[in-house]
Amino acid sequence: MTYEDVKRISDARFSNWKSFSQKLIDNGLSSALKAHPGSPKRDVPDEIKLNEDSEVKITMVGTGGAGWVIGRYNELRGSGGFAIEYGDERNKIQIYVDPGKNYSRDAPNYIDVNSIDGIICTHIHPDHAAELVSALQDASLNAKRRGGKFLALNKTALTGAGDAKGTPTDKFHTKLLMGETYLMTGRDQDEVENEVENTPYSWFDGIKNEIEYEKNGLEIKLKATKSCHQETGASNPEDVFGFILETDNGTRVGYTSDTRVWEKEIGQKIDTERRTITFEKGEAPEKLIHRDDIISQYKDLNVLIANPAAFTPAVYDGKIIDHDNNHMRVDGVVDFAKKSGAEVVTFREIAAENYRIGPEARKVLGEFGHKDFIDFGIAYLEEFLPNTKIAVLNDGGRIVA
Numbered sequence: 001m002t003y004e005d006v007k008r009i010s011d012a013r014f015s016n017w018k019s020f021s022q023k024l025i026d027n028g029l030s031s032a033l034k035a036h037p038g039s040p041k042r043d044v045p046d047e048i049k050l051n052e053d054s055e056v057k058i059t060m061v062g063t064g065g066a067g068w069v070i071g072r073y074n075e076l077r078g079s080g081g082f083a084i085e086y087g088d089e090r091n092k093i094q095i096y097v098d099p100g101k102n103y104s105r106d107a108p109n110y111i112d113v114n115s116i117d118g119i120i121c122t123h124i125h126p127d128h129a130a131e132l133v134s135a136l137q138d139a140s141l142n143a144k145r146r147g148g149k150f151l152a153l154n155k156t157a158l159t160g161a162g163d164a165k166g167t168p169t170d171k172f173h174t175k176l177l178m179g180e181t182y183l184m185t186g187r188d189q190d191e192v193e194n195e196v197e198n199t200p201y202s203w204f205d206g207i208k209n210e211i212e213y214e215k216n217g218l219e220i221k222l223k224a225t226k227s228c229h230q231e232t233g234a235s236n237p238e239d240v241f242g243f244i245l246e247t248d249n250g251t252r253v254g255y256t257s258d259t260r261v262w263e264k265e266i267g268q269k270i271d272t273e274r275r276t277i278t279f280e281k282g283e284a285p286e287k288l289i290h291r292d293d294i295i296s297q298y299k300d301l302n303v304l305i306a307n308p309a310a311f312t313p314a315v316y317d318g319k320i321i322d323h324d325n326n327h328m329r330v331d332g333v334v335d336f337a338k339k340s341g342a343e344v345v346t347f348r349e350i351a352a353e354n355y356r357i358g359p360e361a362r363k364v365l366g367e368f369g370h371k372d373f374i375d376f377g378i379a380y381l382e383e384f385l386p387n388t389k390i391a392v393l394n395d396g397g398r399i400v401a
């Protein structure tokens with residue numbers, strides 16, 4: 001793919017945004033948006049049920065992401081992560097994913113935190129891992145009686161990548177609290193098999209691309225997917241993983257975790273003085289993964305959990321586009337949802353840009369720019385995904401699939 005190809009794609013996306021926002025403006029914003037519930041100001045369903053005999057329950061404990069939300073916008077949405085339960089009240093497997101800031105505050109309101117069988121932590125950013133130790137403590141209660149606890153933590157959290165080193169937990173607590181401890185990666189198993197030997201982290205029970213977990217006749221399979229999301233200075237962004245969880249009754253839930261979905265041919269320029277990121281012509285670092293290789297991993301899903309850090313566009317080549325350097329944006333979600341065939345799409349990481357709109361987006365979106373961007377994002381997704389249920393849930397919201 002050449003630079004010109006990439007430019008053509010970005011121009012096409014730009015015109016999607018532009019024509020869509022114009023359509024909203026032409027039709028009167030408020031009436032166009034009334035049909036789209038889901039922002040914090042509107043009524044949001046507490047539970048979306050896909051089938052009557054559903055056995056998989058996804059509880060979105062904290063749906064906010066990134067620094068602004070866990071700081072200043074702390075009260076709007078937590079960042080506590082989510083739980084996936086399979087089975088019924090008497091016999092179930094419960095997996096907890098990405099216990100970030102406010103896990104301790106919010107999780108006990110929505111789930112039984114002492115019934116956690118396994119914890120997955122996809123990377124060490126604070127909105128995904130800040131309260132990992134609290135979640136480990138909760139999961140460890142009744143551990144002897146219940147047995148079979150596991151932790152799956154991203155590999156770079158421990159082995160480091162670039163200048164990103166440091167684990168949100170330690171050997172003592174991890175080994176004391178959890179039965180099995182794995183480092184997890186979206187890379188192929190044979191490629192990584194021996195990477196932690198002779199490192200300070202060799203006490204982990206292995207590095208895995210896939211985990212199977214069985215309890216009282218119920219079984220789930222977790223397969224890690226590659227993401228492209230840099231921890232600070234990381235040279236191996238693919239070690240931040242997403243996953244597909246499949247139950248033995250055939251339900252498939254995909255979680256993208258944080259990932260950028262930008263074309264590899266475009267470099268990025270970070271201006272630390274002005275704290276801005278723009279894109280420019282030129283090769284991105286070799287290890288970054290092309291968007292198609294990330295998106296194509298998510299197939300035949302019932303539920304897709306995506307992390308569009310913002311519903312607003314970013315800037316490329318003096319124009320407004322849909323992705324930033326490290327996350328998908330709302331138009332990236334459209335691509336994931338289409339490829340995966342998911343019946344329902346929900347969001348783990350609704351970031352502060354949705355509450356604060358930058359000047360670049362305001363330019364394109366005109367008078368709409370001052371409105372709550374979540375409304376715009378939902379309307380946009382519904383326009384381009386007419387056959388998919390768009391579930392922008394509040395904290396505590398559930399999908400039963």
Ligand SMILES: [Zn+2]
Pocket residue numbers: 123125128229258
């Ligand atoms: Zn992140």
